Amino acid sequence: MEIIKTHYNRRSFLKVSAAAGGGLMIGFNWLMSCAPSDEKGTLAMPDEWFDINAYLKIGNNGVVTIYSPNPEIGQNVKTAMPMIVAEELDVDWGNVLVEQAPLNTIKYKRQLAGGSQSIRQEWKTLRIAGATARRMLMEAAAQKWQVPVSELTTDKGVIKNASGKTLGYGEVASQAVSVEIPEEVQLKDAKDFKIIGKPTKNVDNKKVYTGQPLFGLDIKREGMLIAMIAHAPAFGMRPKSVDDSAARNMPGIKDVFTITTLPDGIEPQWSDVNAFKELVVVVGDNTWNVMQAKKALKIEWEATSELMSTEGYEKALSDLLEKKADKPARMDGNPDEVFKKAAKIVERTYSAPFLAHNTMEPMNFFAHVTADGAELLGPIQTPEQLRTTTAAVLGLPQEKVTVGMTRQGGGFGRRLYGHFGVEAAVIAKYVNAPIKLVYTREDDMTQGTYRPAYKVKYQAAIDKNNNLVGIKIRGAGIHESPVFANRFPAGAVDHYLVENHSLDSNISTGAWRAPRSNFMAIAEQSFLDEVAEAVGKDPIDFRLELLDRAATKPVGERNDYDAARYAGVLKLVREKSGWDEKKDGVHRGVSAYFCHNSYVAQVLDVVMKNSKPVVQKVWCAVDCGIVVNPEGAKNQLEGGIVDGLGHTMYSEMTFKDGKPDQNNFHNYKLIRNSEAPLEIECFFVENGIDPTGLGEPGLPPAGAALANALYAATGKRLSTQPFAKSELAIITM
Amino acid sequence: MASFNLKINKKKYTVEADPNMPLLWALRDVIGLTGTKFGCGIAQCGACTVHLNGDAVRSCSLPISAVGDGEVVTIEGLSENGDHPVQKAWEEVDVMQCGYCQSGQIMSAAALLEKNPNPSDEEISSAMNGNICRCGTYVRIREAVKKAATLK
Numbered sequence: 058m059e060i061i062k063t064h065y066n067r068r069s070f071l072k073v074s075a076a077a078g079g080g081l082m083i084g085f086n087w088l089m090s091c092a093p094s095d096e097k098g099t100l101a102m103p104d105e106w107f108d109i110n111a112y113l114k115i116g117n118n119g120v121v122t123i124y125s126p127n128p129e130i131g132q133n134v135k136t137a138m139p140m141i142v143a144e145e146l147d148v149d150w151g152n153v154l155v156e157q158a159p160l161n162t163i164k165y166k167r168q169l170a171g172g173s174q175s176i177r178q179e180w181k182t183l184r185i186a187g188a189t190a191r192r193m194l195m196e197a198a199a200q201k202w203q204v205p206v207s208e209l210t211t212d213k214g215v216i217k218n219a220s221g222k223t224l225g226y227g228e229v230a231s232q233a234v235s236v237e238i239p240e241e242v243q244l245k246d247a248k249d250f251k252i253i254g255k256p257t258k259n260v261d262n263k264k265v266y267t268g269q270p271l272f273g274l275d276i277k278r279e280g281m282l283i284a285m286i287a288h289a290p291a292f293g294m295r296p297k298s299v300d301d302s303a304a305r306n307m308p309g310i311k312d313v314f315t316i317t318t319l320p321d322g323i324e325p326q327w328s329d330v331n332a333f334k335e336l337v338v339v340v341g342d343n344t345w346n347v348m349q350a351k352k353a354l355k356i357e358w359e360a361t362s363e364l365m366s367t368e369g370y371e372k373a374l375s376d377l378l379e380k381k382a383d384k385p386a387r388m389d390g391n392p393d394e395v396f397k398k399a400a401k402i403v404e405r406t407y408s409a410p411f412l413a414h415n416t417m418e419p420m421n422f423f424a425h426v427t428a429d430g431a432e433l434l435g436p437i438q439t440p441e442q443l444r445t446t447t448a449a450v451l452g453l454p455q456e457k458v459t460v461g462m463t464r465q466g467g468g469f470g471r472r473l474y475g476h477f478g479v480e481a482a483v484i485a486k487y488v489n490a491p492i493k494l495v496y497t498r499e500d501d502m503t504q505g506t507y508r509p510a511y512k513v514k515y516q517a518a519i520d521k522n523n524n525l526v527g528i529k530i531r532g533a534g535i536h537e538s539p540v541f542a543n544r545f546p547a548g549a550v551d552h553y554l555v556e557n558h559s560l561d562s563n564i565s566t567g568a569w570r571a572p573r574s575n576f577m578a579i580a581e582q583s584f585l586d587e588v589a590e591a592v593g594k595d596p597i598d599f600r601l602e603l604l605d606r607a608a609t610k611p612v613g614e615r616n617d618y619d620a621a622r623y624a625g626v627l628k629l630v631r632e633k634s635g636w637d638e639k640k641d642g643v644h645r646g647v648s649a650y651f652c653h654n655s656y657v658a659q660v661l662d663v664v665m666k667n668s669k670p671v672v673q674k675v676w677c678a679v680d681c682g683i684v685v686n687p688e689g690a691k692n693q694l695e696g697g698i699v700d701g702l703g704h705t706m707y708s709e710m711t712f713k714d715g716k717p718d719q720n721n722f723h724n725y726k727l728i729r730n731s732e733a734p735l736e737i738e739c740f741f742v743e744n745g746i747d748p749t750g751l752g753e754p755g756l757p758p759a760g761a762a763l764a765n766a767l768y769a770a771t772g773k774r775l776s777t778q779p780f781a782k783s784e785l786a787i788i789t790m
Numbered sequence: 791m792a793s794f795n796l797k798i799n800k801k802k803y804t805v806e807a808d809p810n811m812p813l814l815w816a817l818r819d820v821i822g823l824t825g826t827k828f829g830c831g832i833a834q835c836g837a838c839t840v841h842l843n844g845d846a847v848r849s850c851s852l853p854i855s856a857v858g859d860g861e862v863v864t865i866e867g868l869s870e871n872g873d874h875p876v877q878k879a880w881e882e883v884d885v886m887q888c889g890y891c892q893s894g895q896i897m898s899a900a901a902l903l904e905k906n907p908n909p910s911d912e913e914i915s916s917a918m919n920g921n922i923c924r925c926g927t928y929v930r931i932r933e934a935v936k937k938a939a940t941l942k
């Protein structure tokens with residue numbers, strides 16, 4: 058049992074008024090306060106709610122509402138985070154309702170969806186929230202019974218004393234609110250978990266499957282207008298003149314105007330990435346009418362900076378790969394020397410295109426700006442950053458801006474960059490009415506904030522005894538090099554060199570699910586396969602030997618991984634996939650990667666059907682410590698694998714004179730049902746370590762497992778993404 | 791502007807709108823049924839799938855003037871209590887991640903099973919190929935369609 062001091066986030070546990078209906082949450086609105094999640098629809102609502110702390114309230118009938126603090130983008134934290142609170146509170150999960158909390162930086166710590174960090178960073182806080190509440194309820198019961206609290210036990214929301222009497226949480230909740238907040242609380246032993254570790258269904262299943270309004274695009278308010286924007290058609294352009302005479306007179310149109318969303322003098326934050334700050338805006342009564350008026354705009358655009366084309370930056374990146382960096386990002390031993398003396402050198406260059414996020418729900422946001430302040434509501438991964446920028450742009454103090462989060466139709470990093478929320482606020486202020494800003498798919502896909510185009514050159518030196526003695530890695534990318542200097546196999550090779558280059562561009566880039574790792578895993582893990590072959594070793598044996606070296610006699614000090622956990626997932630996937638038995642007609646590839654604090658190894662089987670490769674099965678072994686919700690965890694991994702395979706295989710953004718060649722799903726291919734693996738099976742290492750996230754780590758290894766399996770199937774090493782562009786036929790069922 | 795009498799989920803609605811307005815926007819903006827989603831607007835993603843006389847159609851590309859007196863069913867009208875076999879199967883398999891594509895997926899699956907109660911793996915995949923799931927829940931979607939077939 059772990060005893061934890063509660064003081065480090067005491068503000069979350071300050072008592073609040075026990076007003077019925079939840080005086081706790083500010084800025085509530087119809088979307089959040091509609092009947093909370095009740096899968097079975099059978100829970101009786103209490104007559105009165107008692108706010109115990111920022112994370113939960115208890116009804117007089119024992120029903121519990123748990124607030125999920127972080128943005129829900131499909132990573133399923135809206136189920137997993139409340140599960141952690143419920144565990145320590147010791148309630149029946151069937152008695153729990155879940156509500157999304159709005160942004161509140163006083164009550165909550167890190168309301169951000171990014172870096173697969175929600176569970177990892179909030180694990181303790183959520184447990185303390187539940188445990189503190191449980192303790193206060195027990196103390197209230199102890200006072201009632203006049204017995205020491207140490208004689209009490211709890212189970213499923215019921216407190217029991219030594220003589221066998223019981224009180225439900227709902228019966229003592231009104232007293233619990235006035236109990237002193239305990240200085241320290243006991244957390245459960247993992248072996249006593251009843252909710253954590255149990256496959257638990259998504260709390261919004263029922264609402265989504267019956268079409269209830271949950272998403273930003275579903276928001277409707279009295280008097281709300283629809284706004285759409287036109288941004289420049291090419292990166293490096295801005296509007297020069299606008300002829301809106303036709304558009305203005307079209308049915309339902311209220312106004313047409315031009316805005317600047319980040320005026321000079323406002324210091325941009327990291328989340329303010331935006332290539333198009335000047336926008337033409339059309340506001341009207343419904344989406345279709347506004348879309349039509351937008352088409353009727355006659356806008357002249359002018360170039361203000363270079364209009365880049367794919368050919369141009371591709372060549373520039375290739376040139377950078379031939380250039381020595383001024384200073385290496387990492388150097389161990391004497392790489393030049395061992396390469397000079399090498400018996401064999403293996404070399405390959407990998408490249409990948411820009412990618413759009415393409416969240417299924419296009420960018421949108423609701424805003425209402427009045428003399429009293431601004432109300433923002435919608436899909437956003439960074440509500441706090443959105444509030445900061447909006448307050449600055451509107452010239453309002455932070456307290457006058459509220460930000461609520463809807464359920465989000467995908468994130469993948471795109472909604473870290475909340476320019477659309479700021480735009481909504483600026484438009485709402487201009488028209489002096491509540492508005493919902495809606496991007497079309499075309500607006501969204503051509504707006505930028507892309508996964509950068511990357512290249513990396515790998516070289517391996519092999520000595521006359523067939524040992525890998527040196528590795529050189531040189532990376533180049535738009536705005537950033539993809540290479541992580543201190544990741545595996547750094548630490549496992551005596552002579553090691555990493556060099557980084559980046560190329561400026563007015564094509565905007567941002568974090569895209571597993572940034573940099575989404576490319577590096579494919580390059581590194583394909584390359585290691587090729588080196589394993591060159592030294593005549595089984596690809597898993599070869600990786601395990603390197604990891605053993607890193608564990609027992611590491612090279613250098615700053616190695617960003619735990620070699621034993623890395624090896625653990627490889628061993629697990631080897632066992633589960635039956636790697637060592639060869640199967641006729643089945644071509645296998647392996648891959649392992651560590652990012653966002655979790656370790657993942659995959660084996661992927663390809664069979665050829667009518668001379669086309671089909672992904673028959675993927676085995677996925679994972680070490681993310683304690684698995685909070687195995688069902689949600691598996692779903693994330695499956696999605697990561699499908700996402701990784703799809704983008705490696707099919708997707709790309711290309712440009713001509715700054716203009717994207719792709720703008721919707723007819724010319725930007727996303728993986729479809731018949732192209733996804735027939736089967737995916739996941740396995741978890743059980744080690745009781747505090748949990749880490751899974752939103753991203755399942756994705757990076759998949760593309761490399763595919764590349765390695767396709768090599769086994771065809772004898773071709775694929776290194777240029779998207780693979781479907783090579784002569785190799787596409788995977789399909 | 792013109793006036794249209796639409797039959798949606800067994801109810802009658804009179805909609806005053808541009809005859810070219812796609813059914814999707816009439817549903818979402820005029821009638822207020824937002825379960826049907828906007829994903830692409832060009833019949834490529836399936837997020838907007840509804841039933842027209844029992845067929846799965848992309849409502850983003852169907853002008854209201856073309857609906858006539860056809861029977862439209864949206865996700866909100868698929869079942870009275872959210873207990874259509876496909877909805878139940880989706881819950882049992884815990885299909886969704888972000889959930890945004892799922893009403894379209896469910897409508898495509900329900901139309902498939904209505905015509906073909908026991909589809910093969912290939913038939914499922916080909917019927918569901920018009921519905922993109924950016925979150926990659928395809929394996930679960932196939933499993934849920936198979937489960938729904940047994941719940942019928």
Ligand code: FES
Nearest residue numbers: 829830831836850
């Ligand atoms: S919105 Fe209709 S198919 Fe995409």
Ligand code: FES
Nearest residue numbers: 888889923924925
């Ligand atoms: S569940 Fe997110 S797009 Fe399908």
